[in-house]
Amino acid sequence: MTSELPKESAQDISTRRKIILSIILISTLIGFPLWCLTTTVHRAELPESKIYQLNEQLISSIHYEIPVYLDLPEPLKPMIYETQRLINDELKLKNLPIDWKIILKNEVGSDKDYKIILELNEETESMYISPFDDKIIKLMLSSNVITTNKVPDFITKVLIDHVFNSEIKMFQELNEPESVLKIPYSPNYHVTLSLLQGGLTPISWEIEKVDSLFMNYLKNLENYAKFSLDSQVEHYEPLSDKINLRFDNETGISYLKESDTSTFIDYSEWGLDQNTNLIPVINFIVYIPSIENSPILIENSESNSFIVPQWGGVTILNTSENKLTENDLIPVLEVMASQLFQLIGAPTEPKSPFIRSDILVRYQTLKNLQKSIENLLSLVKLAKQLPTISIPDSALTQVEISIDKIEEAIQSVNQGLYGLGSKLSGEAFVLSNKAFFQKDMHRKALLINTRKIFAFHHEQSPRTTLPHTTLPRSVQISLQSENHTGENATILSLCRNQDLYEIMRSVRRLEDRFNHKFHYDWVFLNNEPFSDEFKTKVGNLVSGEAKFGLIDKEHWSYPDFIDQDKAREERKKMSEKGIIYADLESYRHMCRFNSGFFYKHELMKPYKYYWRVEPDVKFYCDIDKDPFKYLRETGKTYGFTISIHEFHATIETLWDEVSNFLSLNKDAQHENSFIDFISDDKGKTYNLCHFWSNFEIADMDFWRSDIYESFFNYLDSKGGFFYERWGDAPIHSIAVALFLDKEKIHYFEDIGYNHGVYSMCPIDDDIWLSNKCNCNMNDDFTFRGYSCGQKYFEVTKKTKPPNWKQYADL
Numbered sequence: 001m002t003s004e005l006p007k008e009s010a011q012d013i014s015t016r017r018k019i020i021l022s023i024i025l026i027s028t029l030i031g032f033p034l035w036c037l038t039t040t041v042h043r044a045e046l047p048e049s050k051i052y053q054l055n056e057q058l059i060s061s062i063h064y065e066i067p068v069y070l071d072l073p074e075p076l077k078p079m080i081y082e083t084q085r086l087i088n089d090e091l092k093l094k095n096l097p098i099d100w101k102i103i104l105k106n107e108v109g110s111d112k113d114y115k116i117i118l119e120l121n122e123e124t125e126s127m128y129i130s131p132f133d134d135k136i137i138k139l140m141l142s143s144n145v146i147t148t149n150k151v152p153d154f155i156t157k158v159l160i161d162h163v164f165n166s167e168i169k170m171f172q173e174l175n176e177p178e179s180v181l182k183i184p185y186s187p188n189y190h191v192t193l194s195l196l197q198g199g200l201t202p203i204s205w206e207i208e209k210v211d212s213l214f215m216n217y218l219k220n221l222e223n224y225a226k227f228s229l230d231s232q233v234e235h236y237e238p239l240s241d242k243i244n245l246r247f248d249n250e251t252g253i254s255y256l257k258e259s260d261t262s263t264f265i266d267y268s269e270w271g272l273d274q275n276t277n278l279i280p281v282i283n284f285i286v287y288i289p290s291i292e293n294s295p296i297l298i299e300n301s302e303s304n305s306f307i308v309p310q311w312g313g314v315t316i317l318n319t320s321e322n323k324l325t326e327n328d329l330i331p332v333l334e335v336m337a338s339q340l341f342q343l344i345g346a347p348t349e350p351k352s353p354f355i356r357s358d359i360l361v362r363y364q365t366l367k368n369l370q371k372s373i374e375n376l377l378s379l380v381k382l383a384k385q386l387p388t389i390s391i392p393d394s395a396l397t398q399v400e401i402s403i404d405k406i407e408e409a410i411q412s413v414n415q416g417l418y419g420l421g422s423k424l425s426g427e428a429f430v431l432s433n434k435a436f437f438q439k440d441m442h443r444k445a446l447l448i449n450t451r452k453i454f455a456f457h458h459e460q461s462p463r464t465t466l467p468h469t470t471l472p473r474s475v476q477i478s479l480q481s482e483n484h485t486g487e488n489a490t491i492l493s494l495c496r497n498q499d500l501y502e503i504m505r506s507v508r509r510l511e512d513r514f515n516h517k518f519h520y521d522w523v524f525l526n527n528e529p530f531s532d533e534f535k536t537k538v539g540n541l542v543s544g545e546a547k548f549g550l551i552d553k554e555h556w557s558y559p560d561f562i563d564q565d566k567a568r569e570e571r572k573k574m575s576e577k578g579i580i581y582a583d584l585e586s587y588r589h590m591c592r593f594n595s596g597f598f599y600k601h602e603l604m605k606p607y608k609y610y611w612r613v614e615p616d617v618k619f620y621c622d623i624d625k626d627p628f629k630y631l632r633e634t635g636k637t638y639g640f641t642i643s644i645h646e647f648h649a650t651i652e653t654l655w656d657e658v659s660n661f662l663s664l665n666k667d668a669q670h671e672n673s674f675i676d677f678i679s680d681d682k683g684k685t686y687n688l689c690h691f692w693s694n695f696e697i698a699d700m701d702f703w704r705s706d707i708y709e710s711f712f713n714y715l716d717s718k719g720g721f722f723y724e725r726w727g728d729a730p731i732h733s734i735a736v737a738l739f740l741d742k743e744k745i746h747y748f749e750d751i752g753y754n755h756g757v758y759s760m761c762p763i764d765d766d767i768w769l770s771n772k773c774n775c776n777m778n779d780d781f782t783f784r785g786y787s788c789g790q791k792y793f794e795v796t797k798k799t800k801p802p803n804w805k806q807y808a809d810l
Helices: 010-039 048-061 074-093 143-147 151-163 165-172 207-219 258-263 326-343 353-385 393-414 418-436 439-445 473-479 497-515 532-539 564-576 585-596 627-634 654-664 706-717 728-739 765-770 789-796
Strands: 063-069 099-105 114-120 126-129 136-141 188-197 226-234 245-248 253-256 281-288 296-298 305-308 312-316 465-468 489-494 521-526 546-550 609-612 638-640 643-645 689-691 696-699 745-747 753-755 758-760
Touching (some): 048 353, 048 393, 063 393, 074 151, 114 151, 126 151, 136 143, 143 151, 151 165, 207 226, 258 305, 281 326, 296 312, 305 326, 312 326, 353 418, 393 418, 489 585, 497 532, 532 546, 585 706, 585 728, 609 627, 627 745, 654 706, 654 728
Parallel strands (some): 063 099, 114 136, 253 296, 489 521, 489 609, 638 745
Antiparallel strands (some): 126 136, 465 546, 638 696, 643 689, 753 758
16 A cells, blocks of 8 residues: 655745746846856957057058258358258159158257258368257358259258158158067166176275166157166176187287177176166176186278177276276276167167167157057957957056047147157057056957868778878988988978968978978878879978878777767857867867877878977078987977967866876876976966967977877766867977976977967077077076976076067066
8 A cells, every 4th residue: 555745834835936927037136147147258349440440541641740950041041941852852753651751941940950051161072960969960052052053952962861861761661571680669678787707806986877878869769768787896707618719829919700799708707687677678798807718809890899689788998997987987987889770770870879760760669559450350350259358447458548649649749849759659559568468358368370270071092101202201301401410300280171271381481491301200190091283282382292191080080988078068068168179079089189180190100209390380580400319309398389278167077187197197297397387286277378289399209108198098988078178289388297207307498489379589689699499588488477488497597598588478
């Protein structure tokens, strides 16, 4: 006999209904708004049309009219009209990209204006440009010039070919790359004057007078930027063992070649890499050699000095005095002032520092406006490429103020208020930089173009391996350098037929910068057969052997243990959260293939080393040294160029599974691991740092090792490639950091590289110059806020480039 449940009373039923209704009401009134609040991305609306308008109209809306005063009596006024006509005609021939004019005025002018004074000289015509701030231009006129009515021609020639010639050339080359010497623009700089001596006997200088004298030079540049100044004396700073001096036994003089000046400065031992300023520092060194090393002369240098691009200048002063007086220092300070002008991009002519400063201010104002608008355009493009990226109100405010500053600067220039225009353009540049480098935005921006979206179709064809080459292999080998013995290595690209022209650009760039000298094979892999067109066009660019392969079906499909319905649902959830590539199956197959299968492909099995190259990447510098050979000779295993933070929403459970694996494999972690790079608390949590794996040069023996095979298989079994969106970059990086000796990890600081929105550009001047790089150091990502570059240098205790703070977000 079954017992029946007691019947509920009407009161119980009423109570239960009230509870259910309360839960529904709370969920509706609190839960739903909370869900919207936590999943909705705030996007302030950028003034796109205004930014595009500024970009289109900048050059046409800015007008330079430089007044030059010539006070003549009334009967001679026609001469001014004629001279103006000649000047206008000459300027038309210059084909300047902007509206730039010299306007003659028949007035006295103020003390700070350009003024022409005519004087009679019976012998010959000549000119004199005042070195002082009165900007007086004296023209000595011969009787012949006057009687032949050539005075207008003479005035025109002086103004066009001498006084303003540098400015005209600078504007003619407005869109050309800036000098490699120039320190990137900043509205603020700090100048450090250092007296370093190599001997034991202390030497002093009159610091107060030194500072006072140099401040006079800096005042000339007050319309360009603000400068602060300090000075120091350092005793017993011996020369580095690396310095390359040639000693002449007959004269007793040590000579330093111009090409060897980079070996002269010992940055770390001389304490020159310890600047704590948050603004760019310009360094000037007066070095007094010890008696044993003196004298030292720099070949082909009258001033016995040299410039370190984007860093500062050095003057070698050979003296036995133990105190440097004002008279001793004036010539040295003049050299420093000349170096300073070159370092900030001022012209070398005319000799007047005041006129050169004026020219720089006018030119840099327009450059600042261009760069400001470029920053704003980049922000607009970034927002369009990532529809779900957050645009905080603070970024919008910075954009709007930057636009206001740009418009005010243009108005100031058009009114001839060049100092004010310079100040406003500098402020616009700073604000536009801040807007673009908002860290909150870059958490998602890093994911744009992290990899090409692999929208593969999954219709499988019979597996084929299709080697292709444009020349017989024997002919290719014979073309290699006699001194080069190739390593057992290949270049690897995962790409699709529709990536044809993007991968061709990558191949050509790396061949031009590197592989035409070494002729390594190139393996191309696809989950569909490559077309004949693809093989022919790409193979034609490869100097080694081009091989084309099809990926095995089991390496590009769902494993049996994956619940595809669950995977589909998780993709949908991630897509609703706005996570990039969230709904792409192919992207997950790509990440899984790159994590655990590429090195098992038949075409990859013969090789030990590989270099991964993706479609449409750039290589900025010559690569004369074989990186594969470097790995073998040094015993390195893994090399990278860019490190960055991962997006946590894509790997929410990854570190938990890594920790579980380590608990099951107690001896897996290397005793000298790189754990401190990927964790800030000795492995309790993951700090999201990883090596950006779209560039990696590595030894595949590591991926083929038992420990990595176990690690990958364990992670693969957890389903994170499909239930979340685990990427190969964090998986490779975590494995390298945990299971390798950290000494086997190498940062290729000399390989300039770009992928999408992020670049590695060598900021070491010697590397940049010697490797013939063509990248902009301002684009280097190494020390930017969302990079892990600073973390890498902190953990490895490696010395940063001396000028790193100029390219950092501090």
